[in-house]
Amino acid sequence: MEFFRNTNIDFLGKKWYFLSFSLIFSVAGVLSMLFWHGIPLGVDFRGGTLVYVKFVDAPNVQSIRGDLDKAGLHNATIQSYGNAADNEVVIRLDLKETSEADLSKGKNQIINALETNPVAGKQDINNSDRIGFTAVRDALLAADPLHAEPAEYDRQARKVLDFRDKDHGGVIKSLDDLKGVVPDSVLNALKQAFYTSNFGVRSADIVGPQVGGQLKKQATLAVGFSLVAMLVYLWFRFEMIYGVAAVVAVFHDTLITVGAFSLTNQEITLTVIAAILTLVGYSMNDTIVVFDRIRENVKMMRRESLAEIVNKSINQTLSRTILTSGLTFLTVLSLYLFGGEVLHGFSFALVVGILIGTYSSIAVAAPMLVAYTEWRSKSSGRGAIPLPAPGAKGKVRVKV
Amino acid sequence: MQKNLLLKTGIIVAILLIFVYGMLGPKLFSGGGFQAALLDRIHLGLDLKGGSHLILQVMVNDAVGAQSDHAAEILKDELQKAKVNYADIAKVDSQPEKVVVKGVPLDASSTIRGIVNDRLPEYDVAAGADNSWVLTMKPQQLSDLKDRTLEQSIEAIRTRVDSLGVSEPLIQKNGLGDNQILVQLPGVDDPGRVKEIIQSTARLELREALDHGQSYPTEQAALQAHNGILPANSVVLPAKPRRGEQEGGFIIVSRVPVVGGTDIRSADPGNKSDTNEPIVNFYLTAAAGKKFGTFTAAHSKDSADPSNLAIVLDNKVITAPSINSQINDSGIIEGGFTEESAKDLAMLLRSGALPASLHYLTERTVGPSLGADSIRAGVKAAIAGMAAVLIFMLVYYRGAGVNADLALILNLVILLGFMGFFGAVLTLPGIAGVILTVGMGVDSNVLIFERIREELRSGKAAAAAVDQGFDRAWTTILDTHVTTIVSALILFFVGTGPVSGFGLTLIFGLLANLFTAVFVSRVIFDAVLSRKGRGEALSI
Numbered sequence: 001m002e003f004f005r006n007t008n009i010d011f012l013g014k015k016w017y018f019l020s021f022s023l024i025f026s027v028a029g030v031l032s033m034l035f036w037h038g039i040p041l042g043v044d045f046r047g048g049t050l051v052y053v054k055f056v057d058a059p060n061v062q063s064i065r066g067d068l069d070k071a072g073l074h075n076a077t078i079q080s081y082g083n084a085a086d087n088e089v090v091i092r093l094d095l096k097e098t099s100e101a102d103l104s105k106g107k108n109q110i111i112n113a114l115e116t117n118p119v120a121g122k123q124d125i126n127n128s129d130r131i132g133f134t135a136v137r138d139a140l141l142a143a144d145p146l147h148a149e150p151a152e153y154d155r156q157a158r159k160v161l162d163f164r165d166k167d168h169g170g171v172i173k174s175l176d177d178l179k180g181v182v183p184d185s186v187l188n189a190l191k192q193a194f195y196t197s198n199f200g201v202r203s204a205d206i207v208g209p210q211v212g213g214q215l216k217k218q219a220t221l222a223v224g225f226s227l228v229a230m231l232v233y234l235w236f237r238f239e240m241i242y243g244v245a246a247v248v249a250v251f252h253d254t255l256i257t258v259g260a261f262s263l264t265n266q267e268i269t270l271t272v273i274a275a276i277l278t279l280v281g282y283s284m285n286d287t288i289v290v291f292d293r294i295r296e297n298v299k300m301m302r303r304e305s306l307a308e309i310v311n312k313s314i315n316q317t318l319s320r321t322i323l324t325s326g327l328t329f330l331t332v333l334s335l336y337l338f339g340g341e342v343l344h345g346f347s348f349a350l351v352v353g354i355l356i357g358t359y360s361s362i363a364v365a366a367p368m369l370v371a372y373t374e375w376r377s378k379s380s381g382r383g384a385i386p387l388p389a390p391g392a393k394g395k396v397r398v399k400v
Numbered sequence: 401m402q403k404n405l406l407l408k409t410g411i412i413v414a415i416l417l418i419f420v421y422g423m424l425g426p427k428l429f430s431g432g433g434f435q436a437a438l439l440d441r442i443h444l445g446l447d448l449k450g451g452s453h454l455i456l457q458v459m460v461n462d463a464v465g466a467q468s469d470h471a472a473e474i475l476k477d478e479l480q481k482a483k484v485n486y487a488d489i490a491k492v493d494s495q496p497e498k499v500v501v502k503g504v505p506l507d508a509s510s511t512i513r514g515i516v517n518d519r520l521p522e523y524d525v526a527a528g529a530d531n532s533w534v535l536t537m538k539p540q541q542l543s544d545l546k547d548r549t550l551e552q553s554i555e556a557i558r559t560r561v562d563s564l565g566v567s568e569p570l571i572q573k574n575g576l577g578d579n580q581i582l583v584q585l586p587g588v589d590d591p592g593r594v595k596e597i598i599q600s601t602a603r604l605e606l607r608e609a610l611d612h613g614q615s616y617p618t619e620q621a622a623l624q625a626h627n628g629i630l631p632a633n634s635v636v637l638p639a640k641p642r643r644g645e646q647e648g649g650f651i652i653v654s655r656v657p658v659v660g661g662t663d664i665r666s667a668d669p670g671n672k673s674d675t676n677e678p679i680v681n682f683y684l685t686a687a688a689g690k691k692f693g694t695f696t697a698a699h700s701k702d703s704a705d706p707s708n709l710a711i712v713l714d715n716k717v718i719t720a721p722s723i724n725s726q727i728n729d730s731g732i733i734e735g736g737f738t739e740e741s742a743k744d745l746a747m748l749l750r751s752g753a754l755p756a757s758l759h760y761l762t763e764r765t766v767g768p769s770l771g772a773d774s775i776r777a778g779v780k781a782a783i784a785g786m787a788a789v790l791i792f793m794l795v796y797y798r799g800a801g802v803n804a805d806l807a808l809i810l811n812l813v814i815l816l817g818f819m820g821f822f823g824a825v826l827t828l829p830g831i832a833g834v835i836l837t838v839g840m841g842v843d844s845n846v847l848i849f850e851r852i853r854e855e856l857r858s859g860k861a862a863a864a865a866v867d868q869g870f871d872r873a874w875t876t877i878l879d880t881h882v883t884t885i886v887s888a889l890i891l892f893f894v895g896t897g898p899v900s901g902f903g904l905t906l907i908f909g910l911l912a913n914l915f916t917a918v919f920v921s922r923v924i925f926d927a928v929l930s931r932k933g934r935g936e937a938l939s940i
Contacts, residue, residue: 001796002853052770100457103760104595128450128767132589161768165450170769202770206763211455214576222894226887233883271829274899277891278836278906281884285840288883289847292876320843320850327792327846328839331785335835338784340777342447342770342828350836 004319011314011362012307012370018363022252025356029259037262042269042345043205045219047095047212049106052202053114055087056173064089064114071113073097073106082341086169088202100208107204119195125164126171126200136160136190143189156186171200219273226280227251238291241372246287249365253283253356260352266345275349282328283357286321287365293317294369306373310366318362325358405930408923415915416810419817441820443568444586445827445901448775450768451586452595455761456557458579462756463549464542465496471520471535472499478515484508497537499523504531550579552755557583557598559751564594580761591765593744599758602748604664604682605657605712606692606731608699610634613708613720615649622650637710639717640735651717653710658695663688665729667749669742672734678742680733682749689729697726711735713745778831785835786812789842797849799939803924804845807916811841814912815905829902837909840884844917848873852940862938866925870918877918881910
């Protein structure tokens with residue numbers, strides 16, 4: 001099977017379309033960053049408290065708000081999270097209500113506020129912050145309903161927790177649901193020690209202002225470092241202008257990806273930064289494949305202009321570019337579709353980035369190389385195409 | 401040619417076996433199933449297993465302040481011995497490394513310098529305004545003290561976490577900020593309790609409780625009982641609420657403890673003989689025991705000056721009982737403990753007080769249920785992505801597609817084997833890294849195959865086309881891998897936690913890919929070609 005064969009598309013002739021396409025998206029992103037949503041930073045960078053809560057029934061945002069108001073948390077925002085069927089909400093408090101002196105205060109307030117009908121003398125079995133394997137086993141050991149060896153209670157406790165965590169997403173609706181999972185006598189012992197609230201905390205992120213600032217600095221450094229490192233590598237392997245063109249293309253991708261987060265108002269978290277750095281590498285890959293071809297063709301096609309060579313190189317590698325991008329896109333798409341809510345931002349960055357990264361290696365990096373060369377030959381009168389002397393450096397031959 | 405091919409195949413099989421062992425480990429042979437063996441080798445990160453990721457700030461200035469307080473005490477003693485008058489000696493609250501001595505006669509300057517040189521060599525002394533002297537801790541001593549405080553805190557946390565039986569905890573300096581500690585507790589059962597235990601300074605002090613341990617509802621009320629002026633050398637401390645109560649009230653206690661935190665020799669949980677209420681027994685060192693004996697004898701019920709004893713933990717009064725008789729080197733703390741909290745406190749007292757207080761800067765807790773869901777989602781995405789790529793390669797490249805698929809699967813085995821050997825931790829972004837490796841790994845194959853097709857199209861024979869295709873694609877493959885490895889390395893070094901794990905997965909994946917896509921694929925091609933006759937077409 002073959003999708004592309006001997007294509008001969010005049011990519012460089014469409015450079016003005018490319019330029020306007022890139023400009024529209026970059027400018028839209030930048031405008032959104034400046035005047036609309038800003039750069040929506042996640043809790044990692046901004047600081048604050050996020051508590052992900054799963055309810056046994058469809059959560060009623062109104063009544064949650066009421067409970068939080070009663071506890072004095074008037075500025076909490078409540079959003080449903082993930083699929084509606086999951087009954088999950090995320091409750092967030094901003095940085096002002098997150099103090100480093102008592103970091104988990106906000107989270108504990110939220111949990112206490114939602115715990116609307118506690119039972120005296122019993123513990124909430126859905127409170128995974130406190131109730132784990134040890135607590136359940138100890139309760140069973142103390143009651144000793146089966147008059148059995150301690151190892152038997154280990155098994156029973158494990159069954160109860162697997163029921164809660166693996167099968168029911170962390171919340172048990174009623175202890176009676178455990179009928180059939182554990183023997184009745186064990187169930188009765190559990191009922192003596194525990195009760196069920198109507199919610200459980202799935203995860204919590206609390207970031208104080210200090211760490212948020214440190215992470216912001218770290219992320220900026222990481223992106224900056226990797227751009228510089230690649231510039232240096234390409235300079236060494238090709239020529240300065242190749243490095244610059246590639247880095248400009250990658251910067252363009254980063255800008256548009258961050259812009260997409262701003263336009264859709266999705267939060268940029270630490271894992272999104274990881275995705276962006278991966279894109280930097282990926283987009284660079286694409287660009288290098290085209291550049292390698294250009295370098296090779298320049299040596300063979302002495303008569304043609306650089307524009308023709310570049311066009312030919314892009315066409316020759318087009319099949320590979322589309323295939324690889326398509327396949328990587330497939331894997332990333334499966335992440336986006338099946339990877340779950342936690343990876344949503346991460347895979348969104350990759351989905352956008354791979355499209356843009358593929359586009360930019362054809363539409364940004366290559367035309368820039370040509371534009372620079374044409375400008376240089378006009379201004380200096382020399383038409384030299386910058387490329388490494390054959391065999392001088394960069395040629396690596398390994399026999400396999 | 402044939403012999404060469406055999407050797408190369410041998411190398412590939414050997415490497416495959418090594419990495420299968422790395423992936424599945426010794427359990428492979430003990431027969432516990434594939435999944436059990438895999439999970440034994442590949443450690444799951446706390447986002448998959450559930451657990452807590454904590455960053456703590458060590459308030460190192462606490463330790464510096466304590467040192468300066470101590471220096472101030474020594475200076476007072478020495479000046480009194482030398483019969484030098486002074487108005488006040490105190491540490492500067494905003495700069496705990498400094499102690500200011502006020503109102504010293506002019507002619508005492510050599511005495512002060514002498515005392516500081518002899519008794520407080522870790523301080524520099526300089527004359528300040530208005531007959532004052534300023535002692536400043538030497539920079540080297542100051543930074544040593546801070547480092548030591550951080551190290552001691554890490555040790556204390558480690559002891560505590562170990563005694564709680566948390567498996568595979570990570571406790572280390574956090575590289576991002578000064579005097580920070582990173583604590584990761586994967587799969588911890590009750591993160592709430594562990595967090596409290598880590599943060600508890602566990603500084604137990606025995607002080608005198610004034611007004612017979614009377615508890616006042618507010619600080620104001622305590623002051624008013626003494627007409628607005630506290631008795632000399634006393635402070636008001638909050639009391640810990642009794643079980644079932646909201647507020648604990650306030651108690652006036654002596655400023656200087658009779659017995660301090662370092663004087664505790666040991667502690668264990670127990671039960672009170674009459675009520676069976678949980679208590680904590682503590683035992684004092686010999687020297688502290690003597691001091692405590694003198695104090696309790698002087699203030700017991702039947703003495704001339706009966707008073708109460710305040711048991712103070714982390715600046716909160718736990719109880720303030722009256723003293724029945726002289727107590728020497730051991731005592732009990734009772735104050736509404738549960739079995740568990742008595743056990744925890746005894747453990748904390750045994751493992752020693754923290755040299756400085758701790759603040760949490762970050763807390764990420766992943767509940768066990770979310771971890772289970774994330775694994776499910778991650779594995780589902782990985783299988784779907786992998787299957788899509790494998791099927792596509794088969795359809796698009798037919799015979800050569802088998803080649804690419806074999807290389808891809810081997811790539812995955814090597815990647816997981818690497819992780820098994822290095823004890824790398826698989827995080828959720830790490831799973832994404834594996835999926836991406838599949839996507840990017842196939843890139844090398846596509847590059848090579850497209851090149852071979854081009855060469856075939858230009859009329860070359862199969863063997864020559866394969867040769868040329870690999871040769872020409874190699875430069876490109878090398879360049880693309882180096883650049884991606886560079887960005888993955890930066891992720892690994894600059895990133896923390898899951899991001900760093902993602903970087904590591906990507907690096908392993910890319911290295912494995914260099915081997916599989918270039919070397920293994922080539923061997924498979926050669927093997928196929930050696931069986932075909934001249935002029936037979938290559939399925940690509």
